[in-house]
Amino acid sequence: MNENWGLTEAGFLRPSYTELLDALEVKAKELFGSSVNLSVRSPLGIFLRIFAWFAGMLWQLAEQVYNSGFVDTATGISLARLGAFIGIRLLAAQKAAGMLQITGEAGASVYAGFLVQARNNQRFVTLEDAVIGEGGTVSVPIQAYEAGPEGNVDAGAIDTVVTPLAAVVSVTNPKATAGGRARETWQEFRERYYN
Structure with missing residues (x-):
C-alpha cells in the first residue's frame, strides 16, 4: 500500500x-x-x-x-456539534409575531387561540385573552400558526376572522408582523460560525 x-x-x-x-x-x-x-x-x-x-x-x-472535524467540510449533525464547541446552535424555524387590533362589541371577550388570516392565507392565533374596550377595540399579541418567513406580513394584511365570534366585527394588524424564518441552512450556520 x-x-x-x-x-x-x-x-x-x-x-x-x-x-x-x-x-x-x-x-x-x-x-x-x-x-x-x-x-x-x-x-x-x-x-x-x-x-x-x-x-x-x-x-x-x-x-x-x-x-467531520472541520467546519468547511463537516455536514449535518457533525457540523452542528462543531458549533456547540463555540456555543452556537442551529437556528430552528421561528413563527412571526405581532399585534392584532380587534374591533367589535364593547365588553365582549376574545379568548386566547382566536384565529385570523392574512391575505396570503397565513393564519395567526391570539396569545392572550382580551376584552374589547369601551371604544370598541382591543389590541392583543398574535403569533403565526406555522413557522416560516411567510408569516411576516405587511401592516393591514390580516383582515379575515377564521374563528367565528359574533361580537367581532373586524380585525387588522396596524404594524407588520416580524420574526418568522425558516430553519437556518447549513451555509448560513457556517457563516455565523465564522462571524
Whole structure:
C-alpha cells in the first residue's frame, strides 16, 4: 500500500478504486509471481476487484470521519456539534409575531387561540385573552400558526376572522408582523460560525 495515503501533512488523501486495485495487483504478483492471472474473469482477479471495492468504501468512511472535524467540510449533525464547541446552535424555524387590533362589541371577550388570516392565507392565533374596550377595540399579541418567513406580513394584511365570534366585527394588524424564518441552512450556520 502507498505510504502517502491516509493522514498526511497535506491532509487526508484517499486512494481511488483504481489505485487500490493497482496496489492489490502489485502485492498479488509479489506473492504469487509475475505470471499470475489477474484478469477480470480469473478467481483471483475477481476477488481483488471485490476487495478493492470494499476497501474503497472504508477509505471513503475514513475520509468522512476526518472531514467531520472541520467546519468547511463537516455536514449535518457533525457540523452542528462543531458549533456547540463555540456555543452556537442551529437556528430552528421561528413563527412571526405581532399585534392584532380587534374591533367589535364593547365588553365582549376574545379568548386566547382566536384565529385570523392574512391575505396570503397565513393564519395567526391570539396569545392572550382580551376584552374589547369601551371604544370598541382591543389590541392583543398574535403569533403565526406555522413557522416560516411567510408569516411576516405587511401592516393591514390580516383582515379575515377564521374563528367565528359574533361580537367581532373586524380585525387588522396596524404594524407588520416580524420574526418568522425558516430553519437556518447549513451555509448560513457556517457563516455565523465564522462571524
